[in-house]
Amino acid sequence: MNLISARKLIFEYVRRDKNGDVDGFSRAIDEVDLEISRGDFVAILGPNGSGKSTLAKHLNSLLFPTEGTVFVDGWDTTDAEKIWDIRKSVGMVFQNPENQMIGTIVEEDVAFGPENMGIEPENIKERVKESLTMVEMYDHRKTSPSKLSGGQKQRVAIAGVLAMHPKCIVLDEPTAMLDPVGREEVIRAIRGLNDVENITIILITHNMEEAVFADKIYVMNEGHIVMSGTPKEVFSRVDELRENRLNVPEVTLLAHELAKAGLNIPPGILTRKELCNCLCRS
Amino acid sequence: MIREITLGQYYPADSVLHRLDPRVKLFGTLLYVISLFLFQSFTGYIVATVFLASLIAISHVPVKFMFRGLKAIFILLIFTAVLNMFLTPGRELVSFWKITITIEGLRFAAFMILRLTYLITGSSIMTLTTTPSNLTDGLEKSMRWMNILKVPVHEIAMMMSIALTFIPVLLEETDRIIKAQQARGADFESGNLIHRIRALVPILVPLFVSAFRRANDLALAMESRCYRGGEGRTKMRPLRYERRDIIAYLVLALYIACIITVGILF
Structure with missing residues (x-):
């Protein structure tokens, strides 16, 4: 059985007019x-507004489907008895790193999750050390989060989720508020977790360059999944992506334009190296 | 300018005071504050001074940090002193127009200043040597008995520690809003008091809106990290009394005994 499966998931929220009366329903998903x-x-x-964050919140019981079902590791997310198991299995990292820091020092913040799970003190210390080491933030364990850079804060947030030993981590636009350096740090940390620790990663983003590393891409627009496939498949459909108000990575775009101009370049070029190889051969 | 405000200012160092259990420090500060009002004599001040000075000495915190907290209450200090000076009846020292300064008044004013200074410095030692989270931990654990009275001790402690975490964040935010408003021509520095207070509204409204948004985000983050109140929650570093804490309690008891003796004898 798959780790996460959503079937015919629908989420509606109530629209209200100025007086607070029900005005209608909007389908986010x-x-x-x-x-x-x-x-x-x-x-x-x-x-923006395509429903991707709303979808993310369904994966760990922060929101419940209006219709349809979401299963995490075989558990229905609406099952009140399993809600803590589900949240333990699916960790969430949010966009704004400042708004998810609970502790006054890094170490305490990472310990927050395991503390809530009622784990023994000695075990918590081990988990904190282990997860801070994984994101290369162990040297900063005694620092106050307010003194860290955006990328470092976001890595601490990831460590905080890791300390709960989740099966899957959902990252909701984790790099949207970061500078290029911070962005790179976070993406490297995420890829490391996936490659080395084999943790399932669900990365929600509108930065195309980050999606290149994924095994599979889903493209959402107006609550629907409009495209899906490997990065190569999805990014070779440049025009279709444009219709969905998305861009392709710069390199892919360049390759696309070159191919249109008559050069012999296959579609779905994702990295600079690939493009270089192609150009050298032709 | 706004960054200079320090609240719950912790000074990282490695001293006996830093390592003490926060409950000892909380209880000690409380007793110390009470003790300052248990004597009237000069000798009492000597005992209190010696105690305070030795605390400062073993805290490894630079003295200037200790007195930083006094700046905030400077006006209050002067005000109390002046009132005491003029309004205490007794032997006349100087008198002009309708105002008389008495010897008792002068004495009382001096003592009042000393008392308030000691009070603030004493509590500063506690906040300087204890991390805010440690402090709330200590409060939570020593107030646990109030659960019987249906006081939500854990929730209050959690709120306190979140408030402390968010002070720097919100200060930065305020700074940003002020600058944004100034960039659009808002004037916060001239005009009379009422004018200035009214100028604060465009700062406070966005600040509150953003605080609510942050609270919402934080609640989501806490829930997705399995937060469900104090029940069944463990601690990475549970508070446990060590030998040094017992010794600290003994020292405290000795000090209180001294103060009471002095208070009765002199």
Whole structure:
């Protein structure tokens, strides 16, 4: 069985007018089917308001489907008895690193999750050390989060989730508020977790360059999944992505334009190296 | 300018005071503050001074940090002193127009200043040597008995520690809002008091809106990290009394005994 599977997932929220009366319903997610297996690195792309963050919140019982079901490791997310097991299995990292820091020093913040799970003190210390080492933040364990850079804060947030020993981590636009250096740090940390620790990663983003590393990409727009496939497959459909208010990575775009101009370049070029090789051969 | 405000300012160092259990420090500070009002004599001040000075000495915190907290209450200090000086009846020292300064008044004013200074410095030692989270931990554990009275001790402690975490974040935010408003021509520095207070509204409104948004984000983050209140929660570093804490309690008892003796004898 897949780690996460969503079947015909629909989420509606109530629209209200100025007086607070019900005005109608808006569908943030419309009949979404999603299958994510263990160890995958999945990227969910989509423009603002496409419902990708709402989808993410369904994966660890922060929101419940209006219709349809979401299963995490075989548990229905609406099952009240399993809610803590589900949240333990699916960790969440949010966009704003400042708004998810609970502790006054890094170490305490990482310990917050395991403390809530009622784990023995000695074990918590081990977990904190282990997860801070994984994101290369162990040297900063006694620092106050307010003194860290954005990228470092976000890595601490990832460590905080890791300390709960999740099966899967959902990252909701973790790099949207970071500078290029911080962005690179976070993406490197995420890829490391996926490659080395084999943790399932669901990365929600609208940065195309980050999605290149994924095993599978889902593209969302207006609550639907409009495209899916490997990065190569998805990024070779440049025009279709444009229609969904998304861009392709610069290199892919360049390759696309060159191919249009008559050069012999296959579609779906993702990295600079690939493009160089192609150009040298032709 | 706004960054200079320090609240719950912790000074990282490695001293006996830093390592003490926060409960000892909380209880000690409380007793110390009470003790300052248990004597009237000069000798009492000598005992209190010696105690305070030795605490400062073993805390490894630079003295200037100790007195930083006094700046905030400087006006209050002067005000109390002046009032005491003029309004205490007794033997006349100087008198002009309708105002008389008495010897008792002068004495009382001096003592009042000393008392308030000691009070603030004493509590500064506690906040300087204890991390905010340690402090809330200590509060939570020593107030646990209030659970019987249906006081939500854990929730209050959690709120306190979140408030402390968010002070720097919100200060930065305020700074940013002020600059944004100034960039659009808002004037916070001229005009009379009412004018200035009204100028604060465009700062406070966005600040509150953003605080609510942050609170919402934080609640989500806490929930997704399995937070479900104090029940069944463990601690990475549970508070446990060590030998040094017992010794600290003994020292404290000795000090209180001294103060009471002095208070009765002199």
